[in-house]
Amino acid sequence: MTVGIMIELLVAFLLVLTIGYCVTLNGRLKRLRNDEEALRATIAELITATEIAERAILGLKATAGDCDKNLTHRLKEAERLSSELQYYVTQGDGVVGRLVKISDAVRNGTNKTVAGGERTHVRHEPRFDAEDAEYPRMSSKYAEVGPMHAAPQVEAPRSLKDVAAATSERLTAIRQKRGYAA
DSSP states (O other): OHHHHHHHHHHHHHHHHHHHHHHHHHHHHHHHHHHHHHHHHHHHHHHHHHHHHHHHHHHHHHHHHHHHHHHHHHHHHHHHHHHHHHHHHHHHHHHHHHHHHHHHHHHHSSEEEOTTSEEEEEEEEEEEEEGGSSSSOOOGGGGOOOOGGGGOOOOOOHHHHHHHHHHHHHHHHHHHTTTTOO
């Protein structure tokens, strides 16, 4: 064998190796292109999912804003009702104080009859404890004894049951007027 044939055999062998490597490289490139197609499809799906998520986030923001406005409105309404209830509680405390004064006056003896058959109205200064210091004392002009017509005109004393029933009816009417449950 001559050197020329050996060189040609070596070149042929190297060409066969190159062709084999090219076939392998071609297969890898086809797989890369297929992966590129799958990657493009994945990216397209990801973009679509991102757009859907952005729309959902905008919807959630709008809903959160509406909830915030609604909650703010309800909180203001609750604060208003709380202050209104506080007002009614304060008014109720005043009514209780007046009822205590009336009951003390009744216990101490009012509406006594004088010798001429004329009814007089006797009011005594009610007893006050340290707890009752917030209620003002009755003026001294009611402590004097005199004819009934000299005293200011007030309703005839009613029983505590009647007063409680009338107060309950008034509270029920107020609740119904305001739309609260009775």
